[in-house]
Every structure is written in structure tokens, then in C-alpha cells.
Amino acid sequence: MKNRFLAGIFLVSSATLCLELSLTRYFSISQQYHFAFLVVSIAFMGYGASGSFLSLFKAHESIDRDKFLSWSSLLYSLTILATFFLCNLIPFDFIKLSWDKGQIAFVLLYYLLLSIPFFFAGLTIAFAISRASNLVNRIYFSDLLGAGTGTLLVLVVFLPRGDRGVILLISFLALLSSFLFAWGRSIRFKALLASLMAVEIVLFILAPSWLSFRISPYKALPVALKYPQAKHLLTRWNAISRVDILESSAIRHAPGMSLMYDKELPPQLGLTTDGDGLSAITRFDSSQDPSLEFLSYLPASLAYSLVETPRVLIIEPKGGLDVLSAHYFNASSIKVIERNPLTLSLLRKELAGPSGNLYHLNKIQTVSAYSRTALNQDKGTYDLIVFSLTDVFGASGTGLQGFSENYLYTVESFDRILDRLSPDGLVSMTLYLLPPPRQEIKILATWIEALEKSGLDPFARVIAIRSWGTISYFIKKSPFSPQDIPGLKEFAARNLFDLVHYPGIKAEEVNLHNMLDQPVYYNLTLQLLSPLKREELYRDYLFQIEPSTDNRPFFFNFFKLTQLKTTYTVLGQKWLPFLQGEYLVSLLLIQSALIAFVLILLPLIVLRRRDPRKKKVASRTFFYFGLIGMAFMFVEIIFIQ
Structure with a gap:
């Protein structure tokens, strides 16, 4: 018994x-x-x-x-x-x-x-x-x-x-x-x-x-399935995710592709994780497939003209567009870090045919782990490290990631990535433009401070180009040489991309094709590259763009309390972007505290009034177990980190 x-x-x-x-x-x-x-x-x-x-x-x-x-x-x-x-x-x-x-x-x-x-x-x-x-x-x-x-x-x-x-x-x-x-x-x-x-x-x-x-109707999966002829193909589960595969006319993923490309994109399947973050799986037969020509019109393809037949490391490509690009541009070896083993399993098995058996190529090695963990354990060096941009629906102004810890986008992480580059190695990173500029600028600030932490001059090691909807950064371990610049200019002019920065750039070279009212990205980049002006920018800018660190890894938390009123006006008098980070947490904390008072503390107060002799004992007991509980949570949070 x-x-x-x-x-x-x-x-x-x-x-x-x-x-x-x-x-x-x-x-x-x-x-x-x-x-x-x-x-x-x-x-x-x-x-x-x-x-x-x-x-x-x-x-x-x-x-x-x-x-x-x-x-x-x-x-x-x-x-x-x-x-x-x-x-x-x-x-x-x-x-x-x-x-x-x-x-x-x-x-x-x-x-x-x-x-x-x-x-x-x-x-x-x-x-x-x-x-x-x-x-x-x-x-x-x-x-x-x-x-x-x-x-x-x-x-x-x-x-x-x-x-x-x-x-x-x-x-x-x-x-x-x-x-x-x-x-x-x-x-x-x-x-x-x-x-x-x-x-x-x-x-x-x-x-x-x-x-x-x-699933919330605003997530990518239900939105994509509302398009004509959309079809849900399969769902798979593991302990950390739900992964869905679908067909939909919403899936047209070629981030920042040049407006000079006037052909159809190859068919693409969609992949979502937990119903969101729609990523594309491009159908193809071989690297010689003519439908893959669109890859040459992507801003990220500039990297393959700066380094030839590189050893490539690709960070979280999900549907695999950047893996396909590396294969298309004759990378000598490709290593993929993908945090979700279920995604890799699908691409090797059920989706192997539609994705051209890409992940079965001998030159492709895969690692299933959190990116920062894999980078810390990696002892190899690479000629090109690619941060993948995978979201089909692009950037959102809602700031829904504000409370998310991101240990990949910190100064210490970028410093580690620089260590993994070969002497002339390059980092490629493309982001969606999100006006008013914040994540694009914060990323660059993080790279600049990581370069300085390694004792490297960022001015000579940064190239940036802008398309109609994206900005691409290329960070080199050694200074860009004068021989790199003519190819850069020709690539940008041919694809109608705007130059944002290269060593020796002139003001008249920027904002020529996808014209903004002001060359805001050029101006912000110059301020970030100047140590004195950078501190002023951090202090006075509308958003929080000071680089994240391992001790404060909230990269997507952009809002400043001191700029609350101005930010509200700039964002079209909408409160949704503020429902992130500490703002949302504060709201929920107040609500949970009130509920806890009613359900837990109030009954105990009633109990003490029934028997005043228990008042002193109850107070000691409350503080004793309260401190134990607080200590328990502190230890738990430390181990989570």
C-alpha cells in the first residue's frame, strides 16, 4: 500500500x-x-x-x-x-x-x-x-x-x-x-x-x-494558407517545435533581389516553425538549373565575388536558400548550423527530392545545435560565414522579439565569429530595412565594437550595400583592398543597389537608385564608425541601438523610456510595437501579482485574523519560505542561462 x-x-x-x-x-x-x-x-x-x-x-x-x-x-x-x-x-x-x-x-x-x-x-x-x-x-x-x-x-x-x-x-x-x-x-x-x-x-x-x-490567425502559417491554391502538406513535431510544410503563392523568397531580374522565380515550398517564421525551400534539379540564375541578383551574392571557392559556414538557413547559393557559387565546402534537428531531418528525407537532394551532397556538413554553442565548440576556420535571412514575410514593425534573449547577436559572439575567419575571411549578413532604422544599425554597431575589441580598424573592414528592401553588410578580417572596390561598384551599378559604405566612399556615390529623402544609412554608418560621434548617437538616437552583450543579450529591445512619446508619434501613434520586452512583462507582472494576492495572500490574512496567536509565527514562516523561494528562482534562472 x-x-x-x-x-x-x-x-x-x-x-x-x-x-x-x-x-x-x-x-x-x-x-x-x-x-x-x-x-x-x-x-x-x-x-x-x-x-x-x-x-x-x-x-x-x-x-x-x-x-x-x-x-x-x-x-x-x-x-x-x-x-x-x-x-x-x-x-x-x-x-x-x-x-x-x-x-x-x-x-x-x-x-x-x-x-x-x-x-x-x-x-x-x-x-x-x-x-x-x-x-x-x-x-x-x-x-x-x-x-x-x-x-x-x-x-x-x-x-x-x-x-x-x-x-x-x-x-x-x-x-x-x-x-x-x-x-x-x-x-x-x-x-x-x-x-x-x-x-x-x-x-x-x-x-x-x-x-x-x-494558432493565432496573424501567424505566418494561417496567413500563407489563405492565399489562392494554398495547400498544407505535412506537420511534424518534436519536443522543441512544430514544423509545417506548405505550398502557397505567398512564398516568393529572394531577399532584396535586384529589380533588374525580370524572370520567374523557381517554385518554392514554405516551412514554418511553431506556425511562424515562414522560410522557403527552393525546388531545383542541379546547380546548373537555369532557374537558379536569380541567385546572382541577390545582394548577398556579392560575397562570392569577394572570395572565390570559399569554405563556407552558414548559420541557421532553415529552408536552405543560402546553402543553395553556396553550392551554386562553387563553395569548396559548406557547413550548416541549424538549431532544429527536425528541420534537418525533413530536408534530408521527406523534402530531399524537392530540394534537389542538397543536404546529401558530400561537401555539405550539418550540425544541429544552438548557433552560439556550435560556434564556441567549432575549431575550424572559414573563408565566408553567412548569417541567413529566412523570413519570407520580411521585417515587422511589431517588435515581437523584444523580450527574446539572443546570444548570437552580442559583441562577444561576433568577436568569436571573427576568430573563426581565415586571414582574409568575410562575414555576410543581410537584413530587411525596418524604418525608422534600428535593427540594421544596431547590428552594424555590434560588428564595429567586436572589430575594435579584436584590435581591428572597422572603417577599412566594412562594406555595406542597400537594395529596395534590404541592407547587406560584409565584414572582413583583413582590410578591404583597393582591388575589391571596382568589382563592388560594378556589382552595385549592374543591380541598381545603393552603396552605403566602403573604405574611401564619397557622399555623391550614395542614394542613387533606391532613393530616400536623406542618405540616412550612409550618415548613420559614418557616425557609428567615428568613436566620438558613436557615443553621441547611442545617447541621442530615438531607439536603443547600443550593442547587446552576453550580460544583456536583448538585441531586439529597441525602445527607450525617455523617448516614449517621440517614438509613439514616429510609429504612427500605435501602441503595438511597445508590447514587447519589459513593457509587456511589467503589464503581466502587475496582473499576476494581483491574482497571487487574491488567491494566496488574502486567504492567509483571513486565517491570521481568525487566530491572532499565529500572527508572529505566520510572519516568520512567510519570510522564511519566501526567501527560500526567491533563492530557488535565482538559482534556476542562473542555470537556465
Whole structure:
């Protein structure tokens, strides 16, 4: 009996951690990654509320232990399914937050609904500890062992049925725990549990659509599928992503392609990750395929006229356009770093034919890892390192990445990349223009400071060109030679690209083809290349463009509180771009603090008023466990980093 009791605790804890991690995937897919971190606070909210409930209502002390645990774990299982179903019906839309204040109420509803399963999970664990204090060490052991197992389970629960199976599997674990707690109870109750298990097994086999994660209609996948003759081809899952392949007339990916190219692009398939970030997979038969001529009209192709038959490293190409370009321009070897192993698997298997068996070429080596990790471990040197621009729909002014840590776009990371270049090696990086300029300028500032950190003069090592919609930077380890410049000028003139910077550029050479009111990129580049003017620019510029570092890796956080009013005016009096980074976090923190006060602290205040003798003890207990919890979170965050 003791073993069944501890096994039930183990299953509840496993289900809870697996649910918590699966909900982070749910929010990343259904909305934006911003809301994934809410799951931790939601889980703590439910657990805390369960403790307050047990403290307030003493009637549970007279209830049979196994009866209480079997019912609480059963309710835990049922509320997992019920709250997920209800959350999928909530018409919350992140984009509407900027003009529809009612959307904040939907966030509150998410909090309240999703905290219910965690309430019953916490109720089960807390009640078990209170009623079996003689086994507290074994209960803690089973609880922690189950939690660790749950974090491992999330690696596999998405594989059998994807999103349609994961919630059922977690609910089934909770049902099993209820069955173990009810071992000595009536046949009728165990028959109820067996019937529910049978229903969940049938649902798992049938995988009904109502179990799917709802995707925001503003994400790239649903948008692309609304185009005429669009077709969804397949969906694959792993623990870290959902990858979809589709056909759509929306997919026309050739970033910054010269307006001098007047032919059709080859057919392209679309690839999305978590329903967003649409990337293109270009169909071709061989590198001699005439339809690949468009690659010569891309701004990024300038790199292959500056270095011949290079050894190339390509960072996160997703659909593989830059890999195809490297092959087309006769790279001697190509190494690909792609963080998602599922993307590489699809390109090698199901999509090998449409992508010309590109990833089966002997000269192509692939590494599945986070880019910064792979770069830190890489001991090789390369003639060309390419940062891929993969998003078909281009830059967005919404600033949705503001809270995202990016350890690839830091001074220390760029310094490491410079170390991986051969003596005459080159970095190529193309970005979409995002007026008013911010990410394009911040990237350049980061490269300039990385060059200076390595003791290199950036003025002689930077070339920049601009198309109608992109800007491309070419950063060289050694100074660009006078022999490089005529080819650069000819390439730009032939493709109607504008020169932004090269060593010795003159003001009359810029802003000739894709004309702006002012040569803003040329002017900003000159300011960044001057150490004195650079500091003034950092201080006075509308946006935060000072380079990110490993200690503050929020590259996409551009907004300054001191420039809030001016920025609001410049961005067309729209609040959506501000719903990022600390602005969004502050809003959600206030909301979660209010909910925590109502569900956790307020009941404890009521309890203290009932019995004033507990006031002093309660205060000590609150601060004691509060400090332990704070220390726990600090340690957890450090290990996350």
C-alpha cells in the first residue's frame, strides 16, 4: 500500500512538470513566445492557492486519506482536459492588445483557467504531506523524482500524436495516479476510472481536431494558407517545435533581389516553425538549373565575388536558400548550423527530392545545435560565414522579439565569429530595412565594437550595400583592398543597389537608385564608425541601438523610456510595437501579482485574523519560505542561462 501511495505521488508530479512544459509549447504556438514564461507563474499560483485552501478549510482533516487523494487526482486529470478545451475557445489575440483593452481580461481568464489543474495537483501533494508526515522524506523523494521524470517525458509526448495526443497522455498519467490511490476503494469508483481511461485511449487513437493547439490567425502559417491554391502538406513535431510544410503563392523568397531580374522565380515550398517564421525551400534539379540564375541578383551574392571557392559556414538557413547559393557559387565546402534537428531531418528525407537532394551532397556538413554553442565548440576556420535571412514575410514593425534573449547577436559572439575567419575571411549578413532604422544599425554597431575589441580598424573592414528592401553588410578580417572596390561598384551599378559604405566612399556615390529623402544609412554608418560621434548617437538616437552583450543579450529591445512619446508619434501613434520586452512583462507582472494576492495572500490574512496567536509565527514562516523561494528562482534562472 505504501508503494502504491508513493507511486501515485510520483505520477502526479510527473504529469505536473510535463503539463507545465507542454503549456510553454502551447503558448509559443498558439500566441507568441512572450506568454510561455507565464506558465511558471500560473503553476506556482495553482500550487499556492491549494496550500491556502487547505489552511482555511479544516474539514478535509476528517476525510479518509485515500478517498481524498483519489478524488483530487481524478479532478486534476479531468481539469487538464477541460481547461485546455476552454483555453482553445478564448478569442485572445496578442495583436489586438494595442487597441482592445478587453484582451487583458482574456489574459486574466488564461491565468484562472490554467491554474485550476495545478491547484488540484498541489492539493494532492500538500494533502499527502499533511496526512502522511511520517513518510515526508519518501513523499519528497517521489515528488522530486516524478518532477525530473516529467521533464524527460516532454521529450517524447509530442511524438505519437503531436498536439492532439499530448494533453491526453498527461491526463492519463493523472488518472493512473487516481487509480493507485483508489486501490482499496469500491469497485464502482475503480470502474469509473477504468471507463475514463478507455475514453482517453479512444480519443488518443482518433485524435479529434478539438485537441489541436489553436494558432493565432496573424501567424505566418494561417496567413500563407489563405492565399489562392494554398495547400498544407505535412506537420511534424518534436519536443522543441512544430514544423509545417506548405505550398502557397505567398512564398516568393529572394531577399532584396535586384529589380533588374525580370524572370520567374523557381517554385518554392514554405516551412514554418511553431506556425511562424515562414522560410522557403527552393525546388531545383542541379546547380546548373537555369532557374537558379536569380541567385546572382541577390545582394548577398556579392560575397562570392569577394572570395572565390570559399569554405563556407552558414548559420541557421532553415529552408536552405543560402546553402543553395553556396553550392551554386562553387563553395569548396559548406557547413550548416541549424538549431532544429527536425528541420534537418525533413530536408534530408521527406523534402530531399524537392530540394534537389542538397543536404546529401558530400561537401555539405550539418550540425544541429544552438548557433552560439556550435560556434564556441567549432575549431575550424572559414573563408565566408553567412548569417541567413529566412523570413519570407520580411521585417515587422511589431517588435515581437523584444523580450527574446539572443546570444548570437552580442559583441562577444561576433568577436568569436571573427576568430573563426581565415586571414582574409568575410562575414555576410543581410537584413530587411525596418524604418525608422534600428535593427540594421544596431547590428552594424555590434560588428564595429567586436572589430575594435579584436584590435581591428572597422572603417577599412566594412562594406555595406542597400537594395529596395534590404541592407547587406560584409565584414572582413583583413582590410578591404583597393582591388575589391571596382568589382563592388560594378556589382552595385549592374543591380541598381545603393552603396552605403566602403573604405574611401564619397557622399555623391550614395542614394542613387533606391532613393530616400536623406542618405540616412550612409550618415548613420559614418557616425557609428567615428568613436566620438558613436557615443553621441547611442545617447541621442530615438531607439536603443547600443550593442547587446552576453550580460544583456536583448538585441531586439529597441525602445527607450525617455523617448516614449517621440517614438509613439514616429510609429504612427500605435501602441503595438511597445508590447514587447519589459513593457509587456511589467503589464503581466502587475496582473499576476494581483491574482497571487487574491488567491494566496488574502486567504492567509483571513486565517491570521481568525487566530491572532499565529500572527508572529505566520510572519516568520512567510519570510522564511519566501526567501527560500526567491533563492530557488535565482538559482534556476542562473542555470537556465
